[in-house]
Amino acid sequence: MTPLGIMFDDEKHTYDDFGLRITAINIGFPSAKTSKIDIPGADGYLDMTDYFGTRYDTRKLTIECDVEDKNYYNWAGRMSQISNYLHGKRRKIVLDWDNGFYYLGRGSCEYDKDNRVYSEITLKFECDPYKYDLTATDEDWLWDPFDFEEGVIREYGNQAVDGTLALTVVGSPMPVVPKIIVSADMQVAFSGESYRLKTGENYLPDIEIKEGEHVLIFTGHGTVTVSYRGGSL
Template identity: 65%
Template sequence: MKTYLGITFDEEKHTYDDFGLRIKSVNIGLPATKENRIEVPGADGYLDMTDYFGTRYENRTVQVECDVEDRSYENWAGKVSQISNYLHGKKRKLVLDWDSGYYYEGRGTVKVSKENRPYSTVTLEFDCDPYKYELYDSSGDWLWDPFDLDDGIIREYGNLAVIGTLDLTVIGSPMSTVPEITVSMTMTVEYEGETYDLLPGLNYLPDLEITEGEHIMTFTGNGTVSVLYRGGSL
């Protein structure tokens, strides 16, 4: 049976395998930068504060044009309902067959036109978060199949024993992220020259933001620690 590259939604439906959609074109737009400019009275130009808190982005648009063989207007009506009921207005997780180490997340819009009896044109448009997310976070098992040998990073930050001190090297992605830290006992973590108290259970520290590059988190105490981290890229 012939198959086609496509997109998997929420790990349950595939554009071709489940809907018969054959992708003709894909347009993944880059997100616009959120600019922060301040007018300075009596001065030329403006004060650009865009990078002061780190570069931030608007949402991005993912547009996919497909065709589907439906053969008749009766079949067309049923196919339109099937696709629209699942995607139109719904927020979905999108994994592209050709970029399977990441996923996009966004709300879908379905547009359909029929210009001849055998085929219809279906355009899927998604208003997505600015970054695509790594398929696996640091808590789960990673698989070879979707793993990118060139850019992929294996993160094993779960159930680590802290006996006195533990230095954990975290490799940050282009998307700045605040991780969730779960500890079994009271302890502290030092990061970028600052020390933070950790209480038993889940801890979310907004000031502890992991940016791109290699970083060291030093835990002090006795118990176990898990760092939940998911990277992202444009």
């Protein structure tokens, strides 16, 4: 059985391509960016974090591995091979055991060899705060990585509008402003407000998709695609 590993940029795997066996992994969670206002003459602070929406710093991903390189010559070559691919590079990171999501982070490599047969390698990544859904709402849905207990199917591409279309979209814990692509000028209503859509791509900052269900009501004739990629901590 092939050991579990990590895929980078859909092209390199820690075990299949580098022979790395994961011995430990630490997935850190990002610190919340708080917003506090000091009120003179009052105790404590006024916490405005929720008013502006919770935002996060970057998160750390640390992967400890060993590799059977058998001699110092192989170790030197393997060290260069891995460093050339990962060190200082920003990569898409998919964990075999959580392959419905990916992280985006910049890597660094550390090496330690205290015997001839094995060496130890630590891969560290500073990543975006959220892990992203593997597929966006306008991409083909994938069976293999889908979580049938907690997963949500989001397919909002090329929806036909012939008069009025009420499209229910499901958000994720990561808030996002979707790209709305229409084949002809239309209007869209969201949270009681109406907005004009021009043929082509539209970004409307007031339409932010958060966790839960949201209804977008399109009026016009043509097709509409609501494109965004969800994310989770």
